[in-house]
Amino acid sequence: MTTLRAPSPVADAPQVDEPGAPVQAEEVVKTFGPVAALRGVSLTIAPGEWVTITGPSGSGKSTLLNLIGSLDKPDSGTIRVAGRPVPEPHEATEFRRHVVAFVFQDNLLLPYLSAQSNIETALIAAGVSRQQRRERSLELLEEVGLAHRGGHLPSQLSGGEKQGVALARALANRPRLLLADEPTGALDSESSKRALDLLRTMRARHGMTVIVVSHDNAVAERADRVVRIVDGEVVSGQRESDSRAHSRDAPDRVHGTQPAYRDPDQGRAAEPPRGQVG
Numbered sequence: 001m002t003t004l005r006a007p008s009p010v011a012d013a014p015q016v017d018e019p020g021a022p023v024q025a026e027e028v029v030k031t032f033g034p035v036a037a038l039r040g041v042s043l044t045i046a047p048g049e050w051v052t053i054t055g056p057s058g059s060g061k062s063t064l065l066n067l068i069g070s071l072d073k074p075d076s077g078t079i080r081v082a083g084r085p086v087p088e089p090h091e092a093t094e095f096r097r098h099v100v101a102f103v104f105q106d107n108l109l110l111p112y113l114s115a116q117s118n119i120e121t122a123l124i125a126a127g128v129s130r131q132q133r134r135e136r137s138l139e140l141l142e143e144v145g146l147a148h149r150g151g152h153l154p155s156q157l158s159g160g161e162k163q164g165v166a167l168a169r170a171l172a173n174r175p176r177l178l179l180a181d182e183p184t185g186a187l188d189s190e191s192s193k194r195a196l197d198l199l200r201t202m203r204a205r206h207g208m209t210v211i212v213v214s215h216d217n218a219v220a221e222r223a224d225r226v227v228r229i230v231d232g233e234v235v236s237g238q239r240e241s242d243s244r245a246h247s248r249d250a251p252d253r254v255h256g257t258q259p260a261y262r263d264p265d266q267g268r269a270a271e272p273p274r275g276q277v278g
């Protein structure tokens with residue numbers, strides 16, 4: 001730290017990543033035609049917490065994850081991330097760019113782009129310059145231990161390496177919430193363990209909140225908390241506060257700990273979150 005010149009509070013402010021975003025779902029209902037996928041799910045997740053969601057096939061796990069990440073919208077109930085209601089899918093560009101990121105089982109890497117270019121795609125969307133994209137993607141490749149694979153196409157990577165690249169890409173814009181749906185589902189147990197170790201390291205380094213949907217016991221073992229969903233309802237792992245989701249305390253406490261997410265284009269961060277007024 002220099003003492004030779006008067007510090008400018010803006011220019012010299014440390015570039016600390018924003019902490020993990022809190023998540024709060026209240027009485028979330030989602031149906032697909034006759035199928036009640038979620039039947040009133042209330043769930044509070046603390047900033048920086050790692051929650052694994054387990055449960056039988058068809059119980060509503062992916063549905064819940066998709067609603068939290070604004071890939072779909074609930075029929076009723078509310079979900080807040082970082083103290084603000086999750087925007088509707090068609091209004092979620094900034095939310096997906098700056099707040100939330102996904103990792104899926106099948107990693108969704110673009111097959112014709114190298115590992116490094118795949119990471120850069122996330123940065124293009126965020127308007128990062130070419131030079132900075134190169135630097136940041138290389139830095140991320142190093143962080144996930146794949147600097148030596150930057151030039152490889154996805155078809156030239158192992159399953160575990162592909163998930164490492166997918167994780168690096170997900171972290172490129174420093175999300176405050178990482179959502180992963182069966183991220184180890186296509187990996188053998190050794191690769192799965194390495195991927196989870198990596199996720200743990202990255203969470204410790206970046207501080208984001210992590211929600212992982214998984215059947216894998218190894219994933220559950222690493223979580224701060226395991227939430228179990230059966231037939232569209234949370235049957236275990238809820239916090240006490242979730243069972244009194246309508247009390248005024250829980251939402252205010254969660255909202256009070258974190259600023260709203262940044263929306264640089266529209267300056268929404270300064271506004272009170274929608275749905276909290278009146």
Ligand SMILES: Nc1ncnc2c1ncn2[C@@H]1O[C@H](COP(=O)(O)OP(=O)(O)OP(=O)(O)O)[C@@H](O)[C@H]1O
Pocket residue numbers: 032033035036037055056057058059060061062063064
């Ligand atoms: N887009 C959709 N259209 C119709 N039904 C759907 C749709 N998405 C999910 N469902 C139904 O909603 C229920 C919950 O699905 P969901 O994908 O959330 O389950 P899951 O717990 O993630 O299961 P799995 O462990 O097999 O991935 C299932 O009965 C499923 O068939």
Ligand SMILES: [Mg+2]
Pocket residue numbers: 061062063181
């Ligand atoms: Mg699923």
